[in-house]
Amino acid sequence: MGNLLRVLNDKGPVPKVDFYVDFESAEPTDAEKEVYSKVSEILTDAPRILEELRSYKGAGESIREAISNPQSSEHQEKAWQMVCPLVQQLKSFYEYALSLEKAVCDILVILCLPTMAAIEHLEKQQAITKQLAHILDFTLAFDDLKMGNPQIQNDFSYYRRTLNRRKMEDLTSGVASSSDQAFDLPDDMANRMSLFYANPTPILHGLAGATSQLLKENSEITLDLMTDCLCTTASVCRVINENAEYKTRFQSEETVIFTLRVMVGAIILYDHLHPVGAFAKRAPIDMKASIKIIKEHPSCADGLINALKYNTKHFNDEATPRATKTLLST
Secondary structure, rough: OOOOOOOOOOOOOOOOOOOOOOOOOOOOOOOOOOHHHHHHHHHOOOOHHHHHHOOOOOOHHHHHHHHHOOOOOOHHHHHHHHHHHHHHHHHHHHHHHHHHHHHHHHHHHHHOOOOOOHHHHHOOOOHHHHHHHHHHHHHHHHHHHHHHOOHHHHHHHHHHHHHHHHHHHHHHOOOOOOHHHHHOOOHHHHHHHHHHHHOOHHHHHHHHHHHHHHHHOOOOOHHHHHHHHHHHHHHHHHHHHHHHHOOOOOOOOHHHHHHHHHHHHHHHHHHOOOOOOOOOOOOOHHHHHHHHHHHHHHHHHHHHHHHHHOOOOOOOOOOHHHHHHHHHHO
């Protein structure tokens, strides 16, 4: 699984790392198998979810026609019949996001136990480290696709407005529409979904909330342990990309981009959880080196740089060094 070389990090108490994580082929140890099996089942659906989101076109044209022709029952019904299956799809995305929140917490409960340091956890428990990496990679991909598709929020808003109107019409007429009964989100679910899709980075926001709740519920897991795990994950990904010998172990060039995305995902989640954030001068993440390694890969650099600038919580803080802001803006 690779040899662990520890070197004290001159930025703070979190050690610098230099070891290889097999993100392509790591297999679970006996201690990991239970969680690994559960999370693997969830991750099986990740490619399908991303493909469905990528191909999501929305009901924009039908909705515009319905709004432009408020007295036309034909246009109203056409828009309604178009939007209902789309909202069902949005519901499945939301439910999948909830399953990821549970999966991340299950993984972190193991990787953040105080029985050993974060670097030891990540080297000895590489299979679930790989799964955490896949969730972070999925998070960046999903949130990026969602941000680029405003039709999602438009569809859901239209659905809620129209459903409320149709319910009022049903009450007035005393006859419930069969099409409304076929798909009617409970109010609490609709409210949660509305908040979810209103967020520019909904899965990242959900993961930050779920991990914060984990800290409240599990006295063994502390904020320091969790942020150590995330910054070590980011450092592992950076070091693997800086080390030519490590990179030769990759079976696919796509794994290089994968590790860069995981590095950025770990930094962003760290930044949302840590009260000072990832950009402060004394933060244990080598931000300059991380940005440098990203810029060496033009095919993904713009997207990952933008994620660090716009999806983090503390980038615009006064404590962020001017040099770091300049590096991310050039």
